[in-house]
Amino acid sequence: MEYRLRENEFLLFKNLIYDKTSINLDKSKISLLENRLAKRLRHYEFSNFKEYFDYLNNHQNSKELQLFIDLITTNETSFFRENPHFEFLEQKHLPTLEKNKKLNIWSAACSSGEEAYTLGMVLEKNKFNYEILGTDISERILESAKKGVFPIERSIKIPSKYLKEFCLKGKNEMEGFFKFDKKISEKLNFKYFNLNMNFDSLPTFDIIFLRNVMIYFDQKTKDELVFRITNKLKKGGLFFIGMAETLIEKNSKIKMISPSIYRKLE
Ligand SMILES: C[S@@+](CC[C@H](N)C(=O)[O-])C[C@H]1O[C@@H](n2cnc3c(N)ncnc32)[C@H](O)[C@@H]1O
Incomplete structure (x- = not known):
């Protein structure tokens, strides 16, 4: 199933991410977020992003919130980076x-x-x-x-x-x-x-x-x-x-x- 992250849904996630991590996502990251989160929607068989958002919000302390944070962070690094x-x-x-x-x-x-x-x-x-x-x-x-x-x-x-x-x-x-x-x-x-x-x-x-x-x-x-x-x-x-x-x-x-x-x- 193909999922589309609409702008109003993106704003919900953007606020949640800012609140939990201070990471400030702008609109250019819609498709990045869409790609990274789609696997969680498939996992729960949700039909849209709002359902996933509500699930995250209703399970504030659940492992899902950590999994969500794991998915939205960019972890690029290397040894002797910026030598x-x-x-x-x-x-x-x-x-x-x-x-x-x-x-x-x-x-x-x-x-x-x-x-x-x-x-x-x-x-x-x-x-x-x-x-x-x-x-x-x-x-x-x-x-x-x-x-x-x-x-x-x-x-x-x-x-x-x-x-x-x-x-x-x-x-x-x-x-x-x-x-x-x-x-x-x-x-x-x-x-x-x-x-x-x-x-x-x-x-x-x-x-x-x-x-x-x-x-x-x-x-x-x-x-x-x-x-x-x-x-x-x-x-x-x-x-x-x-x-x-x-x-x-x-x-x-x-x-x-x-x-x-x-x-x-x-
Ligand atoms: C691009 S990596 C940088 C790694 C390393 N410092 C370097 O320069 O190679 C950014 C890291 O910041 C972490 N990060 C993002 N927001 C954070 C926060 N609020 N508190 C702690 N770590 C955070 C991410 O999980 C990610 O691993």
Whole structure:
């Protein structure tokens, strides 16, 4: 059965998505939403999108809402994505820090974990003591991050010095996959965290990566999020945003030190 998402139905979903995730969808995303949600309508044998919307609304706490969020998020990521950030860390920032101090790092909106594992490789190589928290709103994608097993094709972006030292090729039933050395994976912790939730339960961090997620938010959400997130950054700590993203600097607590890299003022 072919389903068509009408404009009035799209608006219902748009408001629900904004409320639950802060993701701000514009009308250009109608067919994307139509395609992604159609399988749920087929699953329940609903005859239109309004029936699915009502089902979601009547089961606010059900697994379906999480499944819905899993379907509407875009989880594109890769190892060493936007590599100048990792070069900056390795060449400019880490050499200024004491090695015996433990670094607390947050990969906010970590998707399947590639960003967090990349940070792990860089810190391990430079012999730092560290702990990395990866968080995301999609339970489905977090399962992949926790598993930490990746198809071998994804290793293509990992420089050979890291591949040789930290990546373990799977054998037999794990043929075609790789995972990371325990000394990295045991320092990573992945958990569900919605960026529009209260931040009180979080510790403070030396480094925060918030990359390629703010593109889905409106300006008000971005401003509030940057304000709250930089409250969680230690003085002198670094804050990274996506290289194609911009911050309107109303925030007096941080200073840009390189494009898309900010330092929390002392
Ligand atoms: C495009 S990925 C970015 C992954 C990684 N940071 C990178 O740059 O490669 C965006 C991620 O943001 C997550 N996300 C979207 N809205 C969120 C929210 N309100 N709270 C937490 N994560 C969210 C999505 O589930 C998705 O995995």
